[in-house]
Amino acid sequence: MKKAATELTGVKEIARRANVSIGTVDRVIHNRVGVSEKTKQKVNAIIEELNFQPNKMASLLATRKSMNFAVLIPAVSADTDYWSFPLTGIEQAAAETKQFGVSVKHYFYDLDSKESFTKASHELLNDAPDAVLLAPSFVEESAVLAAKLDELKIPLVFINSDLADQNNLAYIGPDLYQSGRLAAQLISLSLQQQDNVLIVNISSDLKNDHHLVRKEHGFKKFFEDAGSKTKVATLNINETKLTAVEQSLMQTLDASPDVKAIFVTNSRVNIVAEILKKHNRNNTLLVGYDFLKKNIDYLVSQQITYLICQRPKEQGYLGIMALYKHLFKVSEVERSVYMPIDIITKENYLFYNS
Amino acid sequence: MKKAATELTGVKEIARRANVSIGTVDRVIHNRVGVSEKTKQKVNAIIEELNFQPNKMASLLATRKSMNFAVLIPAVSADTDYWSFPLTGIEQAAAETKQFGVSVKHYFYDLDSKESFTKASHELLNDAPDAVLLAPSFVEESAVLAAKLDELKIPLVFINSDLADQNNLAYIGPDLYQSGRLAAQLISLSLQQQDNVLIVNISSDLKNDHHLVRKEHGFKKFFEDAGSKTKVATLNINETKLTAVEQSLMQTLDASPDVKAIFVTNSRVNIVAEILKKHNRNNTLLVGYDFLKKNIDYLVSQQITYLICQRPKEQGYLGIMALYKHLFKVSEVERSVYMPIDIITKENYLFYNS
DNA sequence: ACAATTATCGTGTACGTACACAAATTGATG
DNA sequence: CATCAATTTGTGTACGTACACGATAATTGT
Numbered sequence: 001m002k003k004a005a006t007e008l009t010g011v012k013e014i015a016r017r018a019n020v021s022i023g024t025v026d027r028v029i030h031n032r033v034g035v036s037e038k039t040k041q042k043v044n045a046i047i048e049e050l051n052f053q054p055n056k057m058a059s060l061l062a063t064r065k066s067m068n069f070a071v072l073i074p075a076v077s078a079d080t081d082y083w084s085f086p087l088t089g090i091e092q093a094a095a096e097t098k099q100f101g102v103s104v105k106h107y108f109y110d111l112d113s114k115e116s117f118t119k120a121s122h123e124l125l126n127d128a129p130d131a132v133l134l135a136p137s138f139v140e141e142s143a144v145l146a147a148k149l150d151e152l153k154i155p156l157v158f159i160n161s162d163l164a165d166q167n168n169l170a171y172i173g174p175d176l177y178q179s180g181r182l183a184a185q186l187i188s189l190s191l192q193q194q195d196n197v198l199i200v201n202i203s204s205d206l207k208n209d210h211h212l213v214r215k216e217h218g219f220k221k222f223f224e225d226a227g228s229k230t231k232v233a234t235l236n237i238n239e240t241k242l243t244a245v246e247q248s249l250m251q252t253l254d255a256s257p258d259v260k261a262i263f264v265t266n267s268r269v270n271i272v273a274e275i276l277k278k279h280n281r282n283n284t285l286l287v288g289y290d291f292l293k294k295n296i297d298y299l300v301s302q303q304i305t306y307l308i309c310q311r312p313k314e315q316g317y318l319g320i321m322a323l324y325k326h327l328f329k330v331s332e333v334e335r336s337v338y339m340p341i342d343i344i345t346k347e348n349y350l351f352y353n354s
Numbered sequence: 355m356k357k358a359a360t361e362l363t364g365v366k367e368i369a370r371r372a373n374v375s376i377g378t379v380d381r382v383i384h385n386r387v388g389v390s391e392k393t394k395q396k397v398n399a400i401i402e403e404l405n406f407q408p409n410k411m412a413s414l415l416a417t418r419k420s421m422n423f424a425v426l427i428p429a430v431s432a433d434t435d436y437w438s439f440p441l442t443g444i445e446q447a448a449a450e451t452k453q454f455g456v457s458v459k460h461y462f463y464d465l466d467s468k469e470s471f472t473k474a475s476h477e478l479l480n481d482a483p484d485a486v487l488l489a490p491s492f493v494e495e496s497a498v499l500a501a502k503l504d505e506l507k508i509p510l511v512f513i514n515s516d517l518a519d520q521n522n523l524a525y526i527g528p529d530l531y532q533s534g535r536l537a538a539q540l541i542s543l544s545l546q547q548q549d550n551v552l553i554v555n556i557s558s559d560l561k562n563d564h565h566l567v568r569k570e571h572g573f574k575k576f577f578e579d580a581g582s583k584t585k586v587a588t589l590n591i592n593e594t595k596l597t598a599v600e601q602s603l604m605q606t607l608d609a610s611p612d613v614k615a616i617f618v619t620n621s622r623v624n625i626v627a628e629i630l631k632k633h634n635r636n637n638t639l640l641v642g643y644d645f646l647k648k649n650i651d652y653l654v655s656q657q658i659t660y661l662i663c664q665r666p667k668e669q670g671y672l673g674i675m676a677l678y679k680h681l682f683k684v685s686e687v688e689r690s691v692y693m694p695i696d697i698i699t700k701e702n703y704l705f706y707n708s
Numbered sequence: 709a710c711a712a713t714t715a716t717c718g719t720g721t722a723c724g725t726a727c728a729c730a731a732a733t734t735g736a737t738g
Numbered sequence: 739c740a741t742c743a744a745t746t747t748g749t750g751t752a753c754g755t756a757c758a759c760g761a762t763a764a765t766t767g768t
Contacts, residue, residue: 010754021718026756034716056453057411058754061723099410175705182701189639189659190543222701285543305543341702347536347576348695351529364724375748380726388746412724415753 010055018043029054056330066101067327069094069320070129072120072145073159074137075108079240080267082290082312083135086159089316090133097324104320105129112204114138121145128152131323133316135160139208155326159319160312161211162336170322172337174310176211179341180218180265183287186306186343187261188226190285195260196231197223198252202245202268204238212265219263233259240268246275253281261285269307273298291344291352299346307344309352315339364409372397383408414682420455421681423448423674424483426474426499427513428491429462433594434621436644436666437489440513443670444487451678458674459483466558468492475499482506485677487670489514493562509680513673514666515565516690524676526691528664530565533695534572534619537641540660540697541615542580544639549614550585551577552606556599556622558592566619573617587613594622600629607635615639623661627652645698645706653700661698663706669693 011029015022020039027035028043035043046052076084087106094104107124110116117138124132125148132149136142136158146166149156155169162171187197199216203209216234223232233256237248249272253259262284264272269288273295276284287306288295298304322333344352365383369376374393381389382397389397400406430438441460448458461478464470471492478486479502486503490496490512500520503510509523516525541551553570557563570588577586587610591602603626607613616638618626623642630638631652641660642649652658676687698706 012754022755023718023757024716027717030756032757036716039716053453055415055754057415058723059756061409061411061415061725061753062755062757064723064756099407178701178705182699185699185701338705340696340705342694343697343699343702345536345539345697347532347539348697351532351692351694353694366724376725377727377748378746381747384726390746393746409724412753413726415723415755416725416727418726418753 010052010058014043014046014050014052017046060100060328064101065328066103067130067324068127069102069104069131069133069323070107070124070127071104071133071320072107072109072117072124073133073135073316074111077111080290081292082267085291085312086135086316086319089313089318090320091316092313093317093320093324097320100324100328102320102324109137111137114141117141125149125152129154131155131157131327133157133159133319133323136163137161139163139210155323157319157322159315169326170319170333170335170337172315172318172322173339174341175338176214177218177221179289179308179310180215180220181222182218182341182343183215183263183306183308184219184222187263187285187287188223188228188230190305191230191261193229194258196233196256196258197261197263198256198259199232199234200249200262200264200272201234201236202240202264202266202271204240206236206238215265219265231258240271242271242274245271246278249275250279259284261287264288266290267292267295269304270294270298273303277301277303291349296349299344299349302346305345307349309342309344310339311342313353364406364412368397368400368404368406371400410684414454418455419682420457421484421678422481423456423458423485423487423677424461424478424481425458425487425674426461426463426471426478427487427489427670428465431465434644435646436621439645439666440489440670440673443667443672444674445670446667447671447674447678451674454678454682456674456678463491465491468495471495479503479506483508485509485511485681487511487513487673487677490517491515493517493564509677511673511676513669523680524673524687524689524691526669526672526676527693528695529692530568531572531575533643533662533664534569534574535576536572536695536697537569537617537660537662538573538576541617541639541641542577542582542584544659545584545615547583548612550587550610550612551615551617552610552613553586553588554603554616554618554626555588555590556594556618556620556625558594560590560592569619573619585612594625596625596628599625600632603629604633613638615641618642620644621646621649623658624648624652627657631655631657645703650703653698653703656700659699661703663696663698664693665696667707 011022011025014025024035024039025043028040071090073086074083090104107120109120118141132154134142134156142163146156146163146168150167157169158171160173162173199219201212203212206212220232223230235252237245262272267290269286273286286304288304289308291307291309295304295307299307318337325331326333365376365379368379378389378393379397382394425444427440428437444458461474463474472495486508488496488510496517500510500517500522504521511523512525514527516527553573555566557566560566574586577584589606591599616626621644623640627640640658642658643662645661645663649658649661653661672691679685680687
């Protein structure tokens with residue numbers, strides 16, 4: 001560790017070389033008005049030559065900017081702790097950017113209630129944040145919010161699911177179709193000639209749950225593309241209570257004895273695991289989603305074979321970071337960032353975090 | 355975006371409340387000598403009360419520290435481009451920390467030559483860096499270097515493989531044993547009753563390649579723990595040329611027709627893939643390591659079924675970051691960081707980067 | 709030719725912290 | 739109580755950039 005050599009650096013050096021004051025250099029850098037074309041060229045040439053990068057710390061220190069970010073995501077419910085992971089990532093990013101003047105305010109909505117979403121989004125708009133991170137679970141309501149934010153020129157980043165035709169800064173989340181394909185591949189690798197497969201959608205509002213549909217689509221497409229003879233049936237269950245799922249599922253399974261693998265299109269795979277365990281079906285290949293406590297438990301007990309995850313924590317982290325980078329002009333932000341599709345098993349789940 | 359309220363903040367506010375000068379506050383914060391116990395207590399109490407966090411930017415700006423990091427890793431060879439990934443991560447971290455005064459110098463060695471390692475490590479020591487990131491491929495030579503660095507009190511971080519009993523700051527890399535177990539699990543999920551498995555170690559110096567041994571160990575242990583009847587044989591090939599591998603491998607395979615799965619314990623799995631393709635063995639399950647161009651090609655053509663990866667890019671990135679955080683006192687550094695063990699297939703490889 | 713604009717440029721202060729140096733206080737000693 | 743040293747505390751300047759304001763130069767109008 002040593003002190004830097006004491007030669008002029010930064011704007012001062014540029015100013016010296018260009019025979020102007022640092023004020024003028026400053027104006028050129030921020031292309032403000034009030035500098036002649038000639039000197040502007042001269043200064044820009046020197047900036048180019050020196051490959052000058054402004055000292056971010058000094059500039060941040062000088063501006064004393066402060067930004068309020070708003071985050072609108074589902075609340076962590078008793079039903080699922082999925083959203084605790086993006087939240088952790090968001091908090092981590094908040095901690096890292098705090099020293100640069102970023103403060104993050106949270107707004108939560110209930111996944112079962114569109115009204116709660118609308119209400120929270122009104123609160124959010126009232127607070128006039130400088131940027132918004134949104135998990136657009138409700139398509140139409142989210143579009144309304146996105147439109148308003150666009151009007152107010154407040155940058156918006158989606159996480160977890162995308163919304164088409166929106167003028168958002170970025171999307172950070174999974175490729176659902178492809179994750180369905182992956183599930184299909186994993187299952188197909190363990191299937192015998194005569195085995196069949198069952199897709200289980202568990203959702204109280206399947207029509208609006210584009211998530212599940214896209215995954216199912218990818219799953220089926222894989223078997224189609226492979227020219228496989230495997231029969232793929234779908235079971236839609238529009239209640240999320242165990243007993244309701246149990247009745248519906250067992251009825252189906254009893255009627256089709258060749259089902260050797262089940263693909264649950266969301267994190268409720270632990271419900272299916274519980275049912276299979278209860279009925280002593282231990283040789284069914286079970287694939288589902290998300291690194292939740294309950295799911296991991298069944299992964300360890302081998303009721304669940306594979307869990308597919310898409311780095312929920314990183315989604316939150318990268319979402320905040322994208323806004324930060326954009327507003328503080330740290331770097332350009334990619335329009336779409338698809339998360340890796342991770343496969344979690346009994347043998348690697350321990351290392352999935354950190 | 356708005357200006358922060360114009361009230362006193364930071365050391366000034368502390369100084370005001372404690373009725374001392376900012377110089378004294380500064381002394382307390384860095385617990386320098388020359389401040390009476392009484393005022394030290396007083397100031398510390400106020401720091402506590404305000405939950406004061408020094409402004410990193412201002413402090414960095416004021417100190418104008420600059421640090422030289424040295425990186426000693428294998429050169430990217432024609433044989434494998436594996437080390438290009440850690441390198442990318444290192445360069446990314448270097449770019450991010452550059453503005454904080456970090457400069458990173460690279461030293462490369464040849465994986466086939468201990469002399470090149472020794473030579474490079476001498477150069478490194480000559481340059482007296484402030485910190486070192488090391489991939490300790492050669493155990494003894496690395497231990498020598500580590501000891502010298504320890505003597506000079508230069509912090510050292512290992513990536514990619516660990517070295518026992520060294521006084522290093524951190525290790526960032528894979529858990530090899532567990533990755534072997536994972537390979538075993540993946541294979542076992544596709545195995546029939548009567549199928550057998552072959553482990554293939556391809557290395558010109560297997561005795562010293564603790565990597566492969568640890569993976570093999572984990573692999574075998576999985577089948578043991580599962581109480582499986584599957585026969586697991588091992589084939590050691592101490593040449594890396596295709597023809598040599600081909601001869602050895604095909605001889606073994608011809609002699610044991612029940613081998614339905616092959617586990618190659620390193621990234622040379624593409625050699626095996628090429629051989630199997632040549633001999634029209636398309637229904638063998640093949641599992642190996644690392645996200646290399648050649649391997650991905652065979653993954654796409656389905657010659658390789660699974661690739662196991664341990665985020666080489668992140669290893670480089672986190673390695674540099676650990677040194678940065680330590681030297682700039684940003685945060686504490688974890689002693690061991692095990693990378694997630696990722697499973698890559700034809701259906702998810704596209705999303706593995708970024 | 710002169711004032712009145714307007715375009716261009718320079719200067720000073722601030723951001724929050726670090727550190728060298730100066731100043732003030734304390735305590736001991738003759 | 740004066741003197742000196744040791745201890746404790748205060749002050750000033752620097753880091754590199756931002757920006758308000760004042761100063762100068764170029765242009766226009768009469």
